Amino acid sequence: MAMNALAATSRNFRRAARLLGLDSKLEKSLLIPFREIKVECTIPMDDGTLSSFVGFRVQHDNSRGPMKGGIRYHPEVDPDEVNALAQLMTWKTAVAAVPYGGAKGGIGCSPGELSRSELERLTRVFTQKIHDLIGTHTDVPAPDMGTNAQTMAWMLDEYSKFHGHSPAVVTGKPIDLGGSLGRDAATGRGVMYATEALLAEYGKSISGSTFVIQGFGNVGSWAAQLIHERGGKIIALGDVTGSIRNKAGIDIPALMKHRNDGGALKDFHSAEVMDSAELLVHDCDVLIPCALGGVLNKDNAPDVKAKFIIEAANHPTDPEADEILAKKGVIVLPDIYANSGGVIVSYFEWVQNIQGFMWDEEKVNNELEKYMSSAFQHIKAMCKSLDCDLRMGAFTLGVNRVARATLLRGWEA
Numbered sequence: 001m002a003m004n005a006l007a008a009t010s011r012n013f014r015r016a017a018r019l020l021g022l023d024s025k026l027e028k029s030l031l032i033p034f035r036e037i038k039v040e041c042t043i044p045m046d047d048g049t050l051s052s053f054v055g056f057r058v059q060h061d062n063s064r065g066p067m068k069g070g071i072r073y074h075p076e077v078d079p080d081e082v083n084a085l086a087q088l089m090t091w092k093t094a095v096a097a098v099p100y101g102g103a104k105g106g107i108g109c110s111p112g113e114l115s116r117s118e119l120e121r122l123t124r125v126f127t128q129k130i131h132d133l134i135g136t137h138t139d140v141p142a143p144d145m146g147t148n149a150q151t152m153a154w155m156l157d158e159y160s161k162f163h164g165h166s167p168a169v170v171t172g173k174p175i176d177l178g179g180s181l182g183r184d185a186a187t188g189r190g191v192m193y194a195t196e197a198l199l200a201e202y203g204k205s206i207s208g209s210t211f212v213i214q215g216f217g218n219v220g221s222w223a224a225q226l227i228h229e230r231g232g233k234i235i236a237l238g239d240v241t242g243s244i245r246n247k248a249g250i251d252i253p254a255l256m257k258h259r260n261d262g263g264a265l266k267d268f269h270s271a272e273v274m275d276s277a278e279l280l281v282h283d284c285d286v287l288i289p290c291a292l293g294g295v296l297n298k299d300n301a302p303d304v305k306a307k308f309i310i311e312a313a314n315h316p317t318d319p320e321a322d323e324i325l326a327k328k329g330v331i332v333l334p335d336i337y338a339n340s341g342g343v344i345v346s347y348f349e350w351v352q353n354i355q356g357f358m359w360d361e362e363k364v365n366n367e368l369e370k371y372m373s374s375a376f377q378h379i380k381a382m383c384k385s386l387d388c389d390l391r392m393g394a395f396t397l398g399v400n401r402v403a404r405a406t407l408l409r410g411w412e413a
């Protein structure tokens with residue numbers, strides 16, 4: 001059983017605040033979100049009935065710039081989860097050194113059970129309800145679980161009806177509407193750079209290491225492809241429909257083709273089906289959760305066999321699991337660094353939109369690598385000076401940057 005997402009995230013924040021010796025009032029104030037929005041989105045369904053879905057946008061902090069973060073469509077979206085994810089975005093944008101604050105949104109729905117036209121109506125109604133609270137220089141949404149470039153295209157179109165054409169109001173858009181080359185792959189590519197950097201610290205490399213990946217959506221599939229390209233052996237993979245394994249390594253390009261042809265993961269011919277409950281505790285060098293939060297908790301952490309965990313998902317490891325994993329000597333690379341490639345390239349997209357100038361993909365990828373590498377060096381420096389693990393290294397780096405910006409603006413208790 002996982003901890004409540006907000007309690008878990010806030011616990012990590014408080015540990016970082018104490019390590020930094022933050023003033024207790026500043027600590028309290030940094031935890032409180034700037035604004036929490038809840039809206040009812042009522043839409044006609046294809047069968048003529050009406051359905052109502054609850055949508056949220058939590059704007060956590062804007063001391064370092066416009067608030068930034070994805071929109072999630074998932075049945076488990078709830079206010080605490082969105083609040084936790086918004087807070088994580090504040091620390092993540094600071095760790096990545098992109099000039100943003102943090103926000104997150106979501107709608108409680110099952111996107112796989114809605115038709116394309118129902119999804120479009122839902123996205124448009126949600127945008128109508130929040131359009132006056134988002135904007136290029138206030139709050140810039142992006143895709144997250146269950147949403148994609150098409151969702152951002154509908155948001156952009158709906159927002160533009162009220163405010164005129166505003167490409168920089170969302171990122172992760174289709175290229176034809178001002179999206180950035182490389183954004184689709186960016187989170188997975190950032191995960192690959194982060195993995196390379198961490199393994200190198202231990203004299204290891206992607207090539208020659210074995211990987212288990214949970215989630216085969218945007219982040220998981222790109223991470224798998226890029227790790228496979230670099231010679232990593234992905235020996236087990238799972239999504240919501242089931243899990244598969246192959247000791248010799250799963251042929252990722254063939255799996256991508258199978259999936260793009262409409263095949264389910266569990267029906268892939270050259271791998272055997274395995275119990276999904278075993279996936280996270282499967283023997284491997286590197287475990288990469290790329291789906292839901294709280295999947296590593298006190299119940300399964302004692303059985304984890306991976307030596308390294310790269311948190312591509314947001315808050316996949318709860319604090320109780322963190323303690324167990326640390327005792328076992330498992331090295332955990334935290335979400336607010338490991339999956340920051342998405343928001344870094346979102347920043348490049350926003351910059352390109354504001355400048356009205358498009359970068360080529362090589363420039364996007366090179367700049368992403370520079371940002372990821374610089375953040376890793378800064379996290380290591382924090383770990384060294386505060387004698388802490390990577391999660392606290394990343395949290396103290398992010399929290400300290402936000403605290404400094406807050407104080408510079410003239411915060412008073």
Ligand SMILES: NC(=O)C1=CN([C@@H]2O[C@H](COP(=O)(O)OP(=O)(O)OC[C@H]3O[C@@H](n4cnc5c(N)ncnc54)[C@H](OP(=O)(O)O)[C@@H]3O)[C@@H](O)[C@H]2O)C=CC1
Nearest residue numbers: 144145146187215216217218219239240291313314339342
């Ligand atoms: N997209 C981005 O740029 C970023 C995403 N993230 C984080 O990465 C994670 C994945 O996001 P993203 O790839 O965009 O989302 P997608 O919706 O594209 O993919 C999610 C994947 O997770 C799988 N999944 C869902 N529920 C379960 C479950 N219970 N067990 C196993 N697998 C499951 C889905 O399976 P199925 O396809 O069968 O439903 C799918 O393969 C999230 O935590 C998100 O917050 C972090 C930073 C940026």
Ligand SMILES: O=C(O)CCC(=O)C(=O)O
Nearest residue numbers: 069070142144342343346
């Ligand atoms: O690209 C973005 O703006 C945010 C992506 C996101 O939601 C995340 O990093 O969790």
